[in-house]
Amino acid sequence: MRKFLIVLSGARPEILERCPTDRGKFEGIGGAVLTTSVLATISMSFALGSALGLSYFVAVPAGILWGLAILSLDRWLVGSIPAEGRRRWRLAVPRVLMAVLLGVVISTPLVLQIFKTEIDAQIVEIRQERANAFTTERMKGDAGKELIRLRAAVAEQENIVASRGEKAQDPRNDPRFKALTAERDAQQKQATKHYDELQCQLYGGPGCSKKGDGELAQASRDAMNKAKKRVEELNKQIDARKKELTASDKQARATRLESATEQLKELRPQLAAAEEQQRTLQSSFNDENESLNGLLIRLRALNEVSGKDVTLNAARTLLFLLFLLIECLPVAVKLMQKPGNYEKLFEMEARKELMEARTGMRVAARPAPDGAQGRRTTRQIWDAESALDQPPPDPTVVGPPTVLDDPQEHRPGPLPEPLPEPLSESLSGPLSMPHEFGGMEDEALRGMAGTRAPAVSNAARPERTRARNLFPDDDD
Template sequence: MRTLLITLSGARPEILKLCPTEQGKFEGIGGAVLTTSVLAVVSMTFALNSALGVSLFLAIPASLVWGLAIMSLDRWLVSTMQADGPRRWRVALPRILMAVLLGLVISTPLVLQIFKSEIDAQIVQIKQQRANEFSTRQNTGSVAQEVTRLRKETTALQNVITSEGDVPLDPAKDPKVVSLTADRDAQQVQTRKLYDEWQCQLYGGKTCPRKGNGPLAQASKSNYEKAKSRVDLLNRQIEERKSELTATDASSKKERLAQATQALPKTQELLDAAVRRQSDLQNAFDAENRTTDGLLIRLQALNEVSGEDTTLRSTHLLLFLLFLLIECLPVAVKLMQKPGNYERILNLAAKQEFRDARDSYSSQFGSHPPAAGSAPQQKIHDDSASIWDIWEEPDPLRATRRTQAPAEPSKTAHLTDPQAPDNDHYSVEEDMLRTMQGTRVFHRSDSTGPVSERHGKIELFPDDDD
């Protein structure tokens, strides 16, 4: 168990063995990581089973995968955070925010499960409120209005058929009367516009600069009279239709009976279609409202219950903060600890790893080997000859320039006189420097030169801590 906890803490076992007093600290960090992963498994199981309706046989394996993911993230968070350094809080801030986010996600299903009974009761009220609102919309909506109108028409037609035409039809519900009335109203609006135009031509106005009974006024009067005649015709047709519907003679009764018998099947069909449409909407809402039991409605119920009860709101807040603190525990424990022997040895090990890597690189590529020597020196020469070939390879352009004799500088000209010949952009000082011997000193392990502390190797970089 201790090995598991130390592994979860992200510590290096080979270094931790050198400081046994630090093992308890890292076992505590590993225990915090294990605790958060177990809570993550329980939380995800509740969320999948209650919110999504997943069976426990499927929810438990998925929750275990989620717990392993949380364990890996927490282990990465605590292993990458440094316990020392002046900037550790600034560096740890993104990891703290990530830990808080994970805590919010994991703690919410646990809080919902604790208040399950209160949430279920509130969900019933929420569903009933939604049903009442939908019923109100059903009774006042366009579909409900159409159903009401068709039912009245069907009842009136059935009364006419039952009385064999003795019961008069309601003129206000007769389709022909309704159509004629709509045409009459539109024609009356047009007639009023034509009348206003005629009066404008007679007496002047904003759109009629010339007034008087001229050709324009006569044309406007003719249009108005035609429109008025159309209105009068429609009024006569409406009155005739009303008389037919309310007449009591035998022929009128017979005609009403025939019209009602012909119109009833069509009206009944329209009524049945409207009722089915209204029923389908109600059934769809009932099915959705009955099966709605997910995470969103539970969060809504929890917020409503917490808002109504002060005690429940305080308890909810305390439990939420408790689970959030537990989820952030690994990062908090890591930040609160002071650097100990483990951190010091870890820093030394990191420096030693750097030195070993540097020496390995230097022995292969770092320096030119001596011209003569033992077999190890010859091996070093073979390994690094390619790099020194690059350094010692002559530049063809410079070799060509050096074969040419430079012009003798003028006795009166200064060595760095800008008016003097530039020798192909090279000054005399630069040519003199190129002819000087190299001053590099190779640290070798033979008796002909200085001896390096790393025997048999060529030192490219000096130790920064020697």
């Protein structure tokens, strides 16, 4: 478990093993990161299960995935904050803001779950208010007004039928009376229009090119008289219909009963259709209103219920701040701790890795060796070393004088470079080289035991001279 907490803290275990005193610090940071991820898992599970109504078989796995995401983010936030330096707080500010944002997102579902009872009661009130507002708006609309008119008309006609025509009928609800009245009003407007045209034709005005009692004036006068005559006829019919509706004799009662029966046959289907339309609208609204149980309406209910109760508002604020503090705990713990031995070793390790990377880049950037130099075989290296081991010439032997034009010309050249050391001390066999640096004979030479006699020490060697030794000593 401790190793797991150290991994969550973002520390490198191989470096932390050298600093046992710093393990507790990083275990605490890892515990804070783990606590944050657990709360995030619970919060998302509540949000998906209670607020969105999903099954917990779906909400819990989704909450676990959310918790793992928060775990990764918190681990990155903790690991990316420098241990010390001038840039520490400047780099920490955006990370602290991100931690606060994550804390707000994670803590909100937890607060909603704690105040679930109060929120559910407030949601019921919100639904009732929405239902009342919908009913009011529905009745104020055209469909609502038409429904009210049809209900009143049906009720009046039913009263007339129930009284067998004894009850007088309101002429304003009689279809024939309303039709006659509407036609009379239209004819009255036509008569007024033709009268204005006649005045324009007789006395001039806008739209009249000539004035006088001509053909146009006569046509306007005839149309006006015709409309007035029709208005008078309609007024007589309206008066007669009104008397029929308000009369109390036997014939009037029979007429009202017959009229009411005929109107009911027309009004009742209209009323049924209007009521069915209103029921459909109401049912659709009720389904929508009952389904309002999401996160937004729960937040609204929490705001409303906390605004009415000071104690509830204070408790909500304290719980929110508590969960927010827990969510910001990993970053806060990282910022409050002082750098220790781990940070120093980590910096040294980082510098070492940088130096090794630079060295590797320089070696890789060097040009490849020449073909003639890169193909030196083991036999050539053997011959070069054998030449160095030859004994010096005998100074007692006199040879022909040698004329040296340039003393520098016969000086011995630089010694060949020694063979590279073995890559590992554990290798006891002969140095293995790829075949591209020699043939099969070189492989045989490398497997042979050394037969060369040890070189003569400097004390036993005679002094070198420039004369040649014609009879060298036998080394055997």
